[in-house]
Amino acid sequence: MKKIILVIAVLLVNMVSIAQKPEFFQTMGETLGQYASCRTVADFQALGNKFQMIANVEKAEWSPLYYHAHCFIIMSFVEQGDAVKKDSYLDEAEKSIDKLVAMAPNEAEVFALQSFYYTARLVVNPMERGQKYSALSGQAVGKALALDPTNPRARLIKLQGDMGSARFFGQDPKTFCPQAKELLATWDNFKPKSPIDPAWGKDQAEGIVKGCQ
Amino acid sequence: MRRLFFYLLFSLAGLHVFAQTVITGKVTEENGVAMAGANAYLKGTYDGTSSNEKGVFKFKSTKTGSFDLVVGLVGYEQFTRKVELKGDTIRINVQLKEAFNQLNAVTITAGTFEAGDKKRAVTITPLDMMTTAGAAGDMYGALQTLPGTTTNGESGRLFVKGGDSEESQTYIDGSLVSVPYNSTAPNLATRGRFNPFMFKGMVFSTGGYSAEYGQALSSVLLLNTNDMPAEDQLDLSVLSVGAEVAGSKLWKNGAVTGSFGYNNLQPYMSIAPQNYHWVQAPESANAAISLRQKTGKTGMFKLYSSISRSSFNLNQEDLNQGGKPIDYELSNNNYFLNASWNGKLGENWSMNSAASFTNNKDNIGFDQTTVDKKIQGIFLKNVFTHPFSDKFILKFGGEFSAKSFGQNVVTSTETHDNRFINNNFSGFTEAQVYASSNFTTRIGARMEYSDYLKRFKVSPRLSTAYKISENGQFSLAYGWFYQNPLDDYLLYTNQIKPERADHYTFSYQSTINERTIKVELYYKDYRDLVKQNGDAFYLPTSYSNLGNGYAKGLDFFWRDNKTIKNGDYWISYSYLDIKRNYRNFPTEAIPTFASKHNFSVVYKHWFAGLRSLAGANFKYSSPRVYNNPNSSVFNGELMKPYRSLDLSWSFLYRQNIIIYGAVTNITGFKNEFGRQYADTIDANGQYPSSSIKPGSNRFFVVACFITLTKKGKANQLDKIE
Structure with missing residues (x-):
């Protein structure tokens, strides 16, 4: 009973906040819809710019900054070749992540993203950065899981890291398959707090599970 | 819903x-x-x-x-x-309009090699230093693959652009390190005291450096220690010559790291052939503790303290006693403390404070002689930085350093007990002005007063850099550099003044697509160098500032980590033309530490399938001179060229376990560093001599580095057991 009241209360609070900021939620919803059509660095930059614009207006909301950083991290993966360019995108992502950490220090999503960001830094030059950034990435995802052990994106990033290092060190990554299946099976149990909260990652989890078969 | x-x-x-x-x-x-x-x-x-x-x-x-x-x-x-x-x-x-950003703006590169993980325009990174074959983890060894340096195999110290090893200084977090090298026997190579893993970045300046640094005629090596460790961890290093254990513990905004190491070359020397007979192989123990504490939003306090003890006993032939073997025994005790604070004062001021303390004792005994040397040094510095705008940054500060050096020599017939204390008071100011993103000038001056020498000196410094294209830039540096004479002279006199070198450096650097080329021309004018006449060494009147000299040369550097997939190499070449008339030289001559041509190529290759980084390094130094008292020409003999081919292999067994092996001079080139002579002639009217050789022709080391952490990698931990 208590739980139901809590759920209703949370829903009400959400609805009130949505009602108070219809333009914010509408714009965020539309902009999030554009993810699906992004392919190139320029696409993601345009989308990231849009989130940056929203973040400039909504100083109290962490999600626009989150997606801004997310877009610029993706850009570093999409970019072919030039390490200096990759780093310049990640410099932009870093600015938003630093703000996010200060703004929402108890949000598991933020630290999951931070872990993803460190992995992107690592990928630019694995030989040079492997040691430092794998530790930082592991630490950030550890923080995310400590804040919310059920967060599927934090679990996904941890799983990807573990499987990656198993592959690198010549061990069988398939030992993590039961974990992957469990993650996918329970993915939808996690309910984002609002419709604009991060919801990505399920298709990646599906990809891992497919790779297990 | x-x-x-x-x-x-x-x-x-x-x-x-x-x-x-x-x-x-x-x-x-x-x-x-x-x-x-x-x-x-x-x-x-x-x-x-x-x-x-x-x-x-x-x-x-x-x-x-x-x-x-x-x-x-x-x-x-x-x-x-x-x-x-x-x-x-x-x-x-x-x-x-392109925004002005100091990070992207032109930087002064004349005489400078920078390494760090943040900076883009780096030529060498800390990891490069550690994985350079032949250096075997010695920072100074790795630096000797850069242009401008001359390898002196019998010393191991840094010799930069025609400068003697004493002309180079090392700074850690802004503080001067009085005794950067380990103590060793005459003509045997030394290593740096500090583990390269302590540092996150470095600047190696081979000339024309900022007014912030004084008391160095040739070069400064600026080392920055690591910030906070990422997590609690325990590091174990087991080497064929010793072992070290280090542990870090974090708390909110702070961390402490403690380490203990023990080295003993006895087992190694008993299986590897040595050129000398060791009665007691080098043995050392050291303990260190470092503290990190963030203060406020931007401040960081760092403290490092170490204590070490080392000793050896080497049996050498004494030419002065007809080649009779005598024992040369040395024990060294070193205590070092370094503290620094960096942070902001308000919006627009930042402050760096640094302090260091050194207490170093060498006790040496050979034949019937004992030599006890004691160096104590205190160093305090405070630097303020204030940007008036993005394009005009003012920096100024003050520095105090005190050094006491005492030496007690007792032979069978005489005793010399000498000691001096010198206090140096210095101040500097420097402005960096950006006319645009493409043009910057740094202008400054340094004032120094030595209360022992009672001399006041002002050194102007000027450097500029101009970007001619997206990738290429010219840089110029000019300055006067003063340094107090050698401790060995100051023991006997304060009637001499600081030595001086003027630097003129012109450099061009271009980086295109991860390939860097750097060419540097320089001229150094040495004056007021200390000269020693033939009178007894303990008389103050034996010393004057009548010496002088010059060094000029060309340095070339090429680095390419693009052309060969997973491969990375750099090539250094230095040409040096030098003459001096100083110390006990009867006339102007080439000093023994200088070689005309220095060449080095470093290659590293990452074998992904083997999870291994392999490295090879070849070095060549053209013959240096040495003096044969049997000949009428001073410094007229040429020693053999120095050659060495070194290999190393690092294997990443697990994320936290690295296995490392290295061999220096694998082909066994018979290197020699000239000859040493007796003080007096023998029955044939000749000075007897013997050749100076390295401790061994080859050196190898095998090591295993293990890192244990709690968080995140529990699965790794399970697999170690």
């Missing part, structure tokens, strides 16, 4: 359709090139878009009234203009 509500909101909002204003335009750089990806939007609204590949942006707004149109792109100054939204079309073409 929520989703339904959400969509409802969307559709409701869609009903409010007002008159729309179209805002469109083209974004270009100052030179007219179209800029894609610029963010154009109305400030305080969600209305906006990004420019396409042609630089064109176009968006609609239902707002009316006065708004700021903002156009922004990373690396460019933001464009803002007031627009009136009335439902028509607004066309605005925007020219973006």
Whole structure:
């Protein structure tokens, strides 16, 4: 009973906040819809710019900054070749992540993203950065899981890291398959707090599970 | 339910359709090139878009009234203009100006090699230093693969651009290190005291450096220690010559690291052939503790303290006693403390404070002689930095250093007990001005007063850099550099003045697509060098500042980590032309530490399948001179050229376990460092001599490094057991 009241209360609070900021939620919803059509660095930059614009207006909301950083991290993966360019995108992502950490220090999503960001830094030059950034990435995802052990994106990033290092060190990554299946099976149990909260990652989890078969 | 509500909101909002204003335009750089990806939007609204590949942006707004149109792109100054939204079309073409950013602006590269993980324009990184074959983890060894340096195999110290090893100074976190090298026997190579893993970055300046640094005629090596460790961890290192254990513990905003190490070359020397007979192989133990504490938002306090003890006993032939073997025994005790604080004072001031303390004792015994040397040094420095604007940064500070050096020599017939204390008071000020992103000038001056020598010296410093293209730049550096004479002279006299070197450096550097080329020309004018006449060494009147000299040369550096996939190499070449008339030279001559041609090539290859980094390094130094007292020509003999081919292999067994092996001089080139002579002639009227050889022709080391952590990698931990 208590739980139901809590759920209703949370829903009400959400609805009130949505009602108070219809333009914010509408714009965020539309902009999030554009993810699906992004392919190139320029696409993601345009989308990231849009989130940056929203973040400039909504100083109290962490999600626009989150997606801004997310877009610029993706850009570093999409970019072919030039390490200096990759780093310049990640410099932009870093600015938003630093703000996010200060703004929402108890949000598991933020630290999951931070872990993803460190992995992107690592990928630019694995030989040079492997040691430092794998530790930082592991630490950030550890923080995310400590804040919310059920967060599927934090679990996904941890799983990807573990499987990656198993592959690198010549061990069988398939030992993590039961974990992957469990993650996918329970993915939808996690309910984002609002419709604009991060919801990505399920298709990646599906990809891992497919790779297990 | 929520989703339904959400969509409802969307559709409701869609009903409010007002008159729309179209805002469109083209974004270009100052030179007219179209800029894609610029963010154009109305400030305080969600209305906006990004420019396409042609630089064109176009968006609609239902707002009316006065708004700021903002156009922004990373690396460019933001464009803002007031627009009136009335439902028509607004066309605005925007020219973006490149923003001034010190990180992207031209940097002064004359005489400088920088390493760090943040900086983009790095030529060498800390990891490069550690994995350079032949250096075997010695920082100074790795630096000797860079141009401007001359390898002196019988010393191991840094010799930079025709400078003696004493002319180079090492700074850790801003503090001078009085005793950077381990103690060793005459003519045997030493190593640095500090583990390269302690440092996150370094600047190696081979000339023309900032007014912040004094008391170095040739070069400064600036080392920055690591910030906070990432997590609690335990590091174990087991080497064929010793072992070390280090542990780090973190707390909120702080961390402590403790380490203990023990080295003993006895087992190694018993299986590897040695050129000398060791009665007791080198043995050392050291303990260190370091503290890190963040203070406030921006401050960081660092403290490092170490204590070490080492000893050996080497049996050498004494030429003065007809080649009779005598024992040369040495024990060294070193205590070092280094503390620093960096942080901001208010919005626009930052302060760096640094302090160090050294207490170093060498107790040496050979035949019937004992020598006890004691160095104590205190160093205090405070530097303030104030940017008046992005383009004008002022830096100034003060420094105090005190050094006491005592030496007690007891032979069978005489005793010499000498000691001096010198206090140096210094101040400096320096301004860095950027005329544009492409042109910068650093101008400064340093004042120093020595109370022992009672001398006041002012050194001007000037350097500039000019970017001629996206990738290439010229840099110039000029300055006067003073340094107090050698401790060995100051023991007997204070009637001499600091020695002086003037540097003129001109360099060109270009980086295109991860390939760097650097060419540097320099000229150094040495004056007021200390000369020693033939009188007894303990008489103050034996010393004067009548010496002088010059060094000029060309340094070449090429680094390429692009051409060969997974491969990375650099090539250094230095040409040196030098003459001096100083110390006990009867005439102007080439000093023994200088070689005309120095060549080094370092290659590293990452074998992904083997998870291994392999390295090879070849070094060549053309013959150096040495003096044969049997000949009438001073420094007239040539020793053999120095050659060495070194290999190393690092294997990443697990994420936290590295296995490492290295061999120096694998082909066993028979290197020799000239000859040493007896003080007196033998029955044939000749000075007897023997050749100076390295401790061994080859050296090998095998090691295993293990890191244990709690968090995140529990699975790794399980597999170690």
